[in-house]
Amino acid sequence: MAQTLQRTPVHDRHAALGARLVPFAGWEMPVQYDGVIPEVRAVRSDCGVFDVSHMGELEVEGPRAVDLLQATLSNDLSRLEPGDAQYTLLTNERGGIVDDLIVYKLDEFRFLLIVNASNRNADFAWLKERELPGSDVRDVSDEYALLAVQGPRAIERLGLPPAKPFTFAEGEIDGVQCMVNRTGYTGEDGCELLAMADDGAELWDRVIARGAVPCGLGARDTLRLEVCFPLHGNDITPDTDPISAGLAWCCALDKEFTGVNKLREVKARGPERRLVPFVMEEKAVPRQGMAVVGGGEVTSGTHSPMLDRGIGLAYVPTAMAGAGTEISVDVRGRSRGGRVVKRPIYKREESS
Amino acid sequence: MAATESYPNDLKYHKEHDWARIEGDEAVLGVTWFAQDALGELVHYEPPSEGGTIERDAAYGEVESVKAVSDVIAPLSGEVLAVNQKVVDEPETVNADPYGDGWLIRIRMSDPEEADSLLDVEAYKQVVAES
Numbered sequence: 001m002a003q004t005l006q007r008t009p010v011h012d013r014h015a016a017l018g019a020r021l022v023p024f025a026g027w028e029m030p031v032q033y034d035g036v037i038p039e040v041r042a043v044r045s046d047c048g049v050f051d052v053s054h055m056g057e058l059e060v061e062g063p064r065a066v067d068l069l070q071a072t073l074s075n076d077l078s079r080l081e082p083g084d085a086q087y088t089l090l091t092n093e094r095g096g097i098v099d100d101l102i103v104y105k106l107d108e109f110r111f112l113l114i115v116n117a118s119n120r121n122a123d124f125a126w127l128k129e130r131e132l133p134g135s136d137v138r139d140v141s142d143e144y145a146l147l148a149v150q151g152p153r154a155i156e157r158l159g160l161p162p163a164k165p166f167t168f169a170e171g172e173i174d175g176v177q178c179m180v181n182r183t184g185y186t187g188e189d190g191c192e193l194l195a196m197a198d199d200g201a202e203l204w205d206r207v208i209a210r211g212a213v214p215c216g217l218g219a220r221d222t223l224r225l226e227v228c229f230p231l232h233g234n235d236i237t238p239d240t241d242p243i244s245a246g247l248a249w250c251c252a253l254d255k256e257f258t259g260v261n262k263l264r265e266v267k268a269r270g271p272e273r274r275l276v277p278f279v280m281e282e283k284a285v286p287r288q289g290m291a292v293v294g295g296g297e298v299t300s301g302t303h304s305p306m307l308d309r310g311i312g313l314a315y316v317p318t319a320m321a322g323a324g325t326e327i328s329v330d331v332r333g334r335s336r337g338g339r340v341v342k343r344p345i346y347k348r349e350e351s352s
Numbered sequence: 353m354a355a356t357e358s359y360p361n362d363l364k365y366h367k368e369h370d371w372a373r374i375e376g377d378e379a380v381l382g383v384t385w386f387a388q389d390a391l392g393e394l395v396h397y398e399p400p401s402e403g404g405t406i407e408r409d410a411a412y413g414e415v416e417s418v419k420a421v422s423d424v425i426a427p428l429s430g431e432v433l434a435v436n437q438k439v440v441d442e443p444e445t446v447n448a449d450p451y452g453d454g455w456l457i458r459i460r461m462s463d464p465e466e467a468d469s470l471l472d473v474e475a476y477k478q479v480v481a482e483s
Contacts, residue, residue, distance in 0.1 A: 035354070035393050036418040037444075218392075218418060285396050285416050303395035303418050310396075332414075332421070 008053035009145045009200030017214055024217060025118035027054040032216040037305040039219035040226075043186055044306060044348070047151035049212035050220050052192070053200060056120030056141045058113040058127065064134035065111055072130055073103065074242060074263075076252035080105040085166045085183055087250055089242055090123060095262030096238040097245070099123050100230065102183055104168055114146070114181075114192075116232050145200025149212055150190035150223075157210045160191065174206040185220060187227030187344060222302050225311060226346035228277045234288055235275055235299040235313050244271035244315070246343070274321040275299065276340045278329075280310035284336035286329050292316055293328040293335060306346045316340070354447050357385050363451065364467055365476035366427035368409075371451065374467050379428055382455045383415065383446065386480050391417040394443035399435040399457065406432060406459060408466055413456065415446065428466050430459035 005028040014021060019030035030051065032039065042048045060069060069077055075088035082105050090098040099119040104112040115123045120141055127137045149158060158173055163182050171180035178195040195203045208214065221231070230236045236245050243251070243266040253264055273296070280286060286301030292314050301312030312329075320327060325340040363371040369387035373380040388394065396416035406412035411423035412432075436455050439445050446454035461467070471479065 031419075032392070037393050222418065283396060285421070287421070303416075305418075 006054070008051055009197045010051040010053060010147070010204045013201055013204050014051065014214075019214070019216060022217075025054060025116075027117060029054060030214075030216040032218045033214045036216070036218040036222055039213060039215040040222050040305045042213035043151045043188055043215060043219065043223055045152070047149065047154045047157050047190070047212045048215035048219065049204070049207045050148040050150070050215050050217075051145075051200075051204065052148050052220075053145040053197075054117040055146055056115040056117060056123065056139065057144050057146075057194070058115060058120075058124055059138045059140045060111045060113065060127065060135060061109060061138070062135045063109055064132045065109055065136075068127065068130065068132050068135040068137075069103065069111060070255065070257065072127060072258055074251040074257055075103075076255055077103065077105070077111075082107045083167055083169060085168055085181060087166075089247065089250060090126060091242070091257065091259040091263070092238055093259050093262070094239075095241040095259040095266065097232065097236040097240060097242060098126055098238055100232050100236060100247075102181075104179075104181065114194075118233060143197055145195050145197050145203065147193045147195070147200070147203060147207060148184055148186075148190065148220075149193060149207055150184045150186040150188045151212075152189055154188070154190035154212070157212060158191070158207065159210075173203060174209075176203040176206055178203060185229055186223040187229070187346070188223075222305065225300050225302055225313065226304050226306055227344040228313065230275070230313070231300055240275075240315075241266055241271070243267050244273055245275045271318060273315045273317050275313055275315050276321050277313055277343055277345045278311070278327060278338045278340050279304075279307065279345060280329070280336060280338040281326075282336045282338070283309075284329070284331045284334070285310040286312040286314075286331065286338070291330040292320075293330060294320060296320065296327070298329060304346060310338070311345050312338075354389070355385060355449060357389070358451075359384065359473050359477055359480075360451055361473050363473065364427065364470035365473065365479075366425060366470060367476075367479050368425035368427075370425055370427045372427045372467065372470060373455075377464055378433065378458060378460050379430065379467070380455050380458050381427060382450060383424060384476070384480075385450050386483065387422075388447050388450050388454075391415060391422055392419050393417055394446050396421075397439045397443045397446070397456070399440060400432050402432050402435055404432050405462070406430060406457075408463075415443070424456060427470055428459065428461055429463055430461040432457055433460055434458040
């Protein structure tokens with residue numbers, strides 16, 4: 001297997017910190033430093049930093065950029081002001097999900113899309129094919145480094161001013177210029193810092209110096225699952241629709257976009273199955289691909305360090321989708337009990 | 353806290369990264385430092401039934417980490433006398449102390465001569481070096 005893995009601008013820092021590096025979506029990425037469990041705890045209690053420079057950045061520019069995006073993305077961009085960001089889906093004609101992404105409105109004629117690493121090429125090709133006269137799509141991924149700094153103390157540690165979720169602004173961390181996006185994939189407060197690729201390693205050093213704990217993709221996957229954020233490729237795919245996945249809230253069915261008619265149909269008749277969060281009541285760790293007795297399938301599963309039990313997301317028949325429903329997961333031939341719960345699976349207890 | 357890499361001299365080893373401490377006609381079994389390090393932080397241990405039998409080279413249980421699940425391979429055949437309940441309750445014990453508190457089961461060997469064919473520490477270190 002002589003496949004050359006891409007390396008992020010921060011790669012040598014990971015190696016120096018003793019990270020365990022693994023192939024992911026064509027990149028050599030840190031899966032963990034000290035361990036998934038301490039890294040999850042650091043993000044839930046204080047502040048962690050993740051190198052997510054493997055993610056893709058697409059820029060859509062021109063007087064008709066907004067028209068192209070309104071016609072291809074599920075959420076309604078018309079209400080966004082420059083400085084606003086929005087979670088949205090790229091959908092296909094069948095109403096399936098090509099990718100989930102965040103769109104940033106840079107100005108009236110310029111948008112930045114931050115997309116999943118594994119879908120970067122597919123997304124670019126998809127949008128390029130549908131370009132309108134007056135809308136130019138460019139893959140600018142190689143120009144940037146992206147660091148996610150997440151946790152209840154992330155903003156304070158970085159010395160950043162308060163800002164609303166899903167907004168962004170130009171900023172700097174100890175002299176390193178970056179775009180400060182108030183977004184993330186952990187369910188915690190924090191930001192994602194987009195810097196020029198050449199500044200990535202220095203920005204990483206500055207963020208570490210301010211006390212962020214280096215975290216890998218293992219912790220990132222666990223954190224997102226604890227708060228029920230779907231992972232494209234697992235929980236949502238080109239063959240699953242957003243209504244069944246519980247993502248109707250980011251589908252503006254009153255506007256026209258690719259596949260909207262299919263989604264209106266699913267919405268009108270009600271989905272046959274739904275993506276639901278569940279926790280295990282018995283000791284067992286659910287994993288992707290395991291069957292749920294009665295006609296369901298686990299799409300993501302792991303051990304939750306915060307709950308100290310198995311958790312997951314599964315598609316189940318609508319009749320089994322209500323919170324509180326008892327389910328059984330086939331764990332390598334053994335039936336293990338669990339229960340459908342409300343989103344999110346993990347929520348910090350409100351305390352003093 | 354993870355243990356530092358070590359392979360005690362007084363143990364016998366199986367190439368599937370299991371160890372055995374022979375005590376008369378009984379043996380205590382566990383997984384090696386290499387195995388727990390490769391798996392990462394353990395979160396679940398599925399033990400065999402006490403009183404049941406295990407067979408050399410066959411799976412007798414499972415250990416599961418945050419990342420993956422792995423069969424535990426029996427280095428010896430015998431009857432399961434005891435399961436380490438501490439590891440059932442706190443699987444991370446294996447990461448902290450794979451040769452001590454992190455033992456998995458105690459057996460009565462059905463064929464003590466099997467022990468002669470297990471690897472000594474130098475032979476096992478060679479297996480690790482080639483893994």
